[in-house]
Amino acid sequence: MEEESLQFHEMGIDDRILDAISKLGWSQPTPIQEKAIPLALKGKDILARARTGSGKTAAYAIAVIHKLLHLKQTASEQAIRAVILTPSKELCSQSHKNILELTVGCSRDIKCVDISPQVALASQRPLLLEKPDIIVATPSRLLAHIRAENVNVKNTLEMLVVDEADLVFSFGYEADVKELLSNFPKIYQAFMMSATLGEDVNSLKKLVLHNAVILKLEESQLPESSQLNQYHIKCEDRDKFALTAALLKLNLVRGKTIFFVNAVNRCYLLKLFLEQFGIRACILNSELPVNSRCHIVSQFNDGLYDYIIAADETIVDAPTTKSESLNQKSKFNRLRKKNKEYGMSRGIDFYNVSNVINFDFPQSSDAYIHRVGRTARADNPGTALSFVSIKDNEKLQEVETALIGENGDDEASVFKPYNFRMEEIEGFRYRAKDALQAVTRSAIQEARMKDIRQEIFNSSKLQSYFDDNPHDLQALRHDKPLHSVKVAKS
Template sequence: MEGDDEVCVPFQDMGLDDRLLKAISLMNWGEPTPIQEKAIPLALEGKDILARARTGSGKTGAFCIPAINKILMHKKNVEEQTVKAVILTPSKELCNQAFKNVSALTRCCSRDVTCFDVAPQVSLSSQRPMLMERPDIVVGTPSRLLAHIKKGNLDVKSSLEMIVIDEADLVFSFGHEEDMKELLKHFPEKYQALLMSATLTDEVKTLKKMVLHNPVILKLEESQLPETNQLTQYVVKCEHRDKFALLCALLKLRLIRGKSILFVNSVNKCYKLKLFLEQFGVPTCVLNSELPIKSRCHIVSQFNEGLYDYIIASDESACFNPVGKALDKSHKGSKKDKEYGVSRGIDFHNVTNVINFEFPKTVKSYIHRVGRTARGTKKGTALSFVNVKEMKLLEDVEKDLAEQPGGNKLEPFQFNMAEIEGFRYRSKDAMMSVTHQAIQEARLKEIKSEMLSSQKLKSYFEDNPKDLQVLRHDKPLRTVKQQEHLKHVPDYIVPRSLHGYRGLKSRSNQSHHPYASTQSHAQKRYQRMKSDPLRSFEFTKGRKHFRKK
C-alpha cells in the first residue's frame, strides 16, 4: 500500500477506548504518524500486517495501540484473566522500550491491562510468580519466551490472540531463527500477527511465511532516512590517527553541541575512545554488549533525561553471525550478550548529533545509526569520519542513498587540518598513555563496577530509588596517567578563524573556556543561529571568519 494525499485520520476517529485516548493525549501524541494512520485501523479489523517504515516513524505505537485496545474491548465481555498478546523483539533493550511504551499507553487503565517484560537476565524461577498471574501482554526476546514456555511458567496455546514482532529484520541475525520455529509450535493455530521492520530483507520474507497468514503489506514510499531539511549528513575523509585529533578539537572548541552518540565498531575501541577523551576532561559513558542489561537500560534512561551529553556506543551488529556466536575475539574472557543492540530501534531522546567515529560495516547499520537522530519532527546531524580503508564502505552507503527518495546524500565537511595542528600534537601525546593494558584494565574495571551496581545493590536501590537516579555511568576510569594540562585549551592552539568569532580571551585563567564572558557582535550573531553548529560553518583556509551556509 502506498501513501496518498487523504486528510490524516486523528486518533479520536479510530474507534479507540477513551482511556487509551487519554493516555495518548498525556504522551503529547498529536496526530498519528503515517505508519500509525495506516496500520492501526487495519490491526483493529483483525488483519495480519507486514509493515515497513523508517526508523523513528512511530512503529511501536502502531502495534501497541491496537493490542491494548483489543484487550480492553475483550474485557468488557470476559472476566477471565489470560495472556492475549505477545510482543517479541530481538534485543533486551528493545524489550525494555516496548514495555515502557505499553506502560505509558495503559497508565489510565493499568488495572485492566497488565504487561510483563521477561527479557531481563534474571533466573526464570524469579519471574514465574508474575507469569502465573497471566498478564495480558508479555514482552520478551524469542529465546527468553521459549525458555519460560519450556519451563512451564507460561502457557499461551489456548489464549493467545495477537503476536507482534518488532525489528523483524534483526530476529534471525540475532540468532533467533530456531527459537521462532520452536515457538510457533506452542502458539495456537489461529492468531493475528504484526511484523514491523525498517527494511524488507530476505530474512523478513522468510519470517513472513512462517508467521503471517495472507497479510496486508504496508510499504510507505519514503526514504529510510529523514529528508535533507531535517537530517544533515557530513563526511570527513582523514587518516585514522587524525580522527582523535579532530574529535578532540570539535568537542573542546564546542563546535559540536548538544546530546551526541559516538559510534565505534568494537568494545575495545569503546574504552580506547573513553580513556582518550577522559584525559581532555570530556566525560562520557559507554554502551556495549558486556555491560549488564540493567546498566544499559539505566544509561539510556539517564541519557534521555539529559544527565549525559556523550555516549560512546559499540555497534556490534556485525560481530554476531546468524547463529548468534560472537565473532569479535578482542577479549576472549568477556561474555558478550548476543541480544544486545544499540543502533537499532532504541529511542534515544533529543539526539542532536550522531558521530560515526568508525564507519559502519554495512549500509543497513549506517541507516540505523544515523536514525538515532532527527527522530519525529526534530532536526539532527550525522558526521562520519572515514579513512582510506573505509572508503569502499562509504561508497556503498552513498550509492544506496542516491537510489532512495528524499535526496539524502553525504556532504563533505570542509576544514583545514593544519588549523588544528595543536590538537593533533596533544592527541598524539594523550594516545601514548592509552595502551592495550590500560584499555583491558578499564574494560574490567567498568564491568565490575556495573555488575556491583546492577546486582549486589539491587535490593538497596529498590528501597532507595532516589539513589538510583543519581548513580552515574560517566565517571573517569583513571587507568591512564592523568595530564591536567590537556583538559584546558590555551589560545595558541585555537584556530585563528575562531579567535575573533568566539571572542576568546588570552588570559590563562580563562583559556579553558571557549567562550568569553562578554559577547562580541560575532558571538551574538552566533547565538541567533538556530541550526546545529555543524550546519552553520565550515573551516576554510585563509579566512578569518566562518562562512554561513
C-alpha cells in the same frame, strides 16, 4: 486535492487510550499509525516497513491494548492473550514502558509484564502465574519460560507482535521462533514491524503471518536533508582522535551526541583518550549488564550525560593476533558475556540526540541507516558526521548509492564535506599523539575489566537497594573516569 489525514479519535479507539495519547502530547498519528491501526482493529495481519522513529511501537501497542479491552468484556477468565517479541532486552524494556504509558487509564484492566531481564526463571514465575494480559520478551527468554512450564499460551494467544523483525534471524533466533510457533495456537492475529524488508523478514513472514497486508510507506529511511545534515571528513585513524578532541573542546559539536565505534576495545580507547582532555563520556556495549545499559540510556535521555560511546558490534570484535586472542580469552572468559540480545544502533529511543558521529564507519548501508536514525527523530533537526579513512571509501560509496537510489535522485550527493582544514588542528594533533601513546593495550584491558566489574556490581548487588530507594539511583553515574592513564591538564 490532498486527502485529510485520519485522526486518533476517528479510528474508534477506546476513550481510555485516547486520554493516554492526549497526555503523551501526540496531537495526530504518524503515517504508519494512521495506516496500521485501522487495519489492525479490523483483525488484519500486518507487515509494516517504516523508518526508525516513525511510531511503529505505538502503532501496534494501541491496537493490541484496544483489542484486549474489547476481548475482556466477554472473557470468562484471565489469560495471557498477547505476546510481544523483540530481539533485545533494551527494546523489551522500551516497549514495556510504552505500553505502560498507553494503559495509564486502564491499568487495572490491562496488565503487562516484561520478562526479558536475566534473572532466575523461578523469580518471574509468580508474575506469570497471575496471567498478565501482555508479555514482552525476547524469543529465547519466552521459550525458556515455556520449557519451564511457567507460560502456556497454546489455547489463549490472540495477538503476536514481532518488533524489529529484520533483526530476529540475524540475532540468531530462527530456531527459537520456530519452536515458539509450535507452542502457539494455529490461529492468531500477528503484526511484524521492521525498518527494512529483506530475505530474513520474508522468511519470518512465511512462518508468522497469514494473508498479511504489507505496508511500505513511501518515505526514505532517513529524514530529508532539511532536517538531517549528513557530513563526512576524510581522515585516517590517528587524525580521528585529534579531530574529536578539537570538535568537542572548541564547541563545534553541541548537544547530546552518540559516538559509534565498531568494537568494544575502541569504546575504551576513545573514552580513555577523551578523559585526558577532561571530557567525560558513558560507554555502551554488549558486555555490560542489561540493567546498566537501560539505566545509561534512561539517564542520557534525562540529560545527565552529553556523550555516549557505543559499540555497534556488527562485526566480530576480534583481536588482531592469535597470541592476543589466547591472552584475551583467558582474561575475559568469566567477565565477557556478550549476548545476542544486545542491539545498540537499532530501535532504542534516544531523546533529543543532536549528533551522531561515526567515529568508525559502519560496515553496511543498513548499519549506517540504523545508526544515523538515532538523531533527527520526529520533527527535530539532527547532524550525522562520519570519519572516512581510505579503506572506508568503498563503504561510503555503497551507503551513498543506497541512499541516492532510495530517494530517486541521481544528481544530489547525500554527504556534504565538513569544512574543516586539518592544518587548523595542528596543536591538537601533538596533544592527541601524546594522549594516545598513554592509552596502552594494558590500560585498555584494565579499564575494560574495571568497568565491567563495576557495572556488574552496580547491576546485581545494589538492585534490591535501588528498588526500595529509586531516587538514589539518579546518583549512580556511568561516566566516571576510569583512571587507567594519567590525565593531562586541558
